Amino acid sequence: MFVSTYESAIDAKGRVSIPAPFRAALGGGTRIFLWPALDGTGCLEGGGEALMAMYRATLTRLAPQSEVRKALVTRIIAGSADLKMDETGRIKLPEELCKAADLTDRIKFAGNIDSFQIWNPEKHAAYNTAMATAAAAPETLAAFGRAYSEVLHQQGAGAYPAPILVDGSEG
């Protein structure tokens, strides 16, 4: 799992060190896929062969020739760079992707569970601030609580009660 955030530098040749904990999360593989995030946040999304295998399985589940599938295949499959880490854990960021995500000298690697993101540091700071506000909203916390209760119930297999939450605001 890709967790935490790390900063790294782009050298004169466009090379970047993948943070060691992320290399571990790649499970020893040296192949890395990178593409501009679908949601238009302006960052890059990336992962290893395991993630791409999951995406392949996901995309081939969508109806062939459907607009949705074609759009996603174009963005994720055709739109991704197929990179290989060198011995010291570096990749060369393609010029095109650097331009797409506005990456120049320093970048941020942000964990995203099964994938990771690559950010321009300033954009990442702004995104972080926005997300912090959103996370603090009562609806967000409530949704998290509901989902957590469901998982707890499912995994506990009876050890925990069903998620009929008692609303603290009542009574």
Next chain:
Amino acid sequence: MFVSTYESAIDAKGRVSIPAPFRAALGGGTRIFLWPALDGTGCLEGGGEALMAMYRATLTRLAPQSEVRKALVTRIIAGSADLKMDETGRIKLPEELCKAADLTDRIKFAGNIDSFQIWNPEKHAAYNTAMATAAAAPETLAAFGRAYSEVLHQQGAGAYPAPILVDGSEG
């Protein structure tokens, strides 16, 4: 798997270098099949022997003499060029296919999972733009998220809960 997009040039003899990563995806085979894409986007679709074997199996599953089968056999089997890569990984694009896809001096190879596409660069740029817009649509992202959750559930074999997504917008 055919991933990423590469640009290549058509030389004076009508030859084109297959990008090295695509040659790897062909699994060492030197035979390449090429035909105009069925969906009318104006690009060529291609693959190696593995893809053609899959298509053969698929087409022979369809009722013989059915209009559907005849149409597909005509387009994919009769309509495809059967090419052989030379020692340096090049093929000669047939005149007919170049005309069909409007290919002149430079072309784009776009990965398409089990096959690849060959595009006129300008047409590819336009297609890319359209697909980027479609991919960013909330319905598309939602469809992808649902499909991904299903794959996650299936592959996780119980480690993950069933994909009954909790809508964060509720409550």
Next chain:
DNA sequence: TGTGTAAATTTGGAATATCATGGGTAAGGA
């Protein structure tokens, strides 16, 4: 708790290999 040592990681640069492309030559068909 502080310090020294060892290990791992990041960084810079040079050597090497691979790849895309151009051109030449001979064989085969029209």
Next chain:
DNA sequence: TCCTTACCCATGATATTCCAAATTTACACA
């Protein structure tokens, strides 16, 4: 004979690998 095709080699550009220094991190010991 002329044209196309298949096969061969050459080369510049690019990417990859290798080596080594600098920095950070982890660990043991005082």
